[in-house]
Amino acid sequence: MRNNQTTLLILIMLSASLVIALFYYGAFVSIHPQVKRCGGEILIFEEIDGDYRHSTIVSGEVSEALKREFNISTARGFGLYYADPGKTDVVDLRSDVGRILESDYLSKLDSIRMYFNVKQKCFEECIVVEFPYKGKLSVLFGAFRAYPALRHYARNNGFADNSPIMEIWDYKNEKIIYRKKIQ
Numbered sequence: 001m002r003n004n005q006t007t008l009l010i011l012i013m014l015s016a017s018l019v020i021a022l023f024y025y026g027a028f029v030s031i032h033p034q035v036k037r038c039g040g041e042i043l044i045f046e047e048i049d050g051d052y053r054h055s056t057i058v059s060g061e062v063s064e065a066l067k068r069e070f071n072i073s074t075a076r077g078f079g080l081y082y083a084d085p086g087k088t089d090v091v092d093l094r095s096d097v098g099r100i101l102e103s104d105y106l107s108k109l110d111s112i113r114m115y116f117n118v119k120q121k122c123f124e125e126c127i128v129v130e131f132p133y134k135g136k137l138s139v140l141f142g143a144f145r146a147y148p149a150l151r152h153y154a155r156n157n158g159f160a161d162n163s164p165i166m167e168i169w170d171y172k173n174e175k176i177i178y179r180k181k182i183q
Helices: 002-024 052-070 103-112 136-156
Strands: 034-038 042-049 076-081 094-101 117-120 124-132 165-170 175-181
Touching (some): 052 103, 094 103, 124 136
Antiparallel strands (some): 042 094, 042 117
16 A cells, blocks of 8 residues: 555656646747748858758857857857758758857858858748747747647738748747748
8 A cells, every 4th residue: 555655656746747847848838929020140050951850969069160260159049941841851851050140240250151151031021939948848849839830820821831940049038939931
């Protein structure tokens, strides 16, 4: 009888811990897509072919190289994903992954171009969803919640559903911004 009570107590504690973790990382956050004019960021990036799971690693490598080679610190990373991984073979996936350059470092752009791809993101109308960033699990929960919300909003409002999706990992402001261009 004592063993059953101990087992039950452990299961309750594990369940409570799981629910708390899910709340903390944003699994139950309300998602509210809205249309906004976005863009203008200077993107420092690597072009990636294949699995999107490597995005945060590549973004971190770009961040480290910017710090090491140019003494540049960045507070925002990004992934720009061109194909839906649910509809596209992994080998055919393409993305641009890296960091967003703050305006303080614009004078170093010519030097940065020698190491990385650089482009300025055009201003455009986008469907936007924001999600809290509390750690790497937030990126996973955010993707599971934001991507369907973006697609659903696009379909219900007569927008094309095949445009790329950009994730911006804003570490300073502890949020992830998902943007889908309106076509």
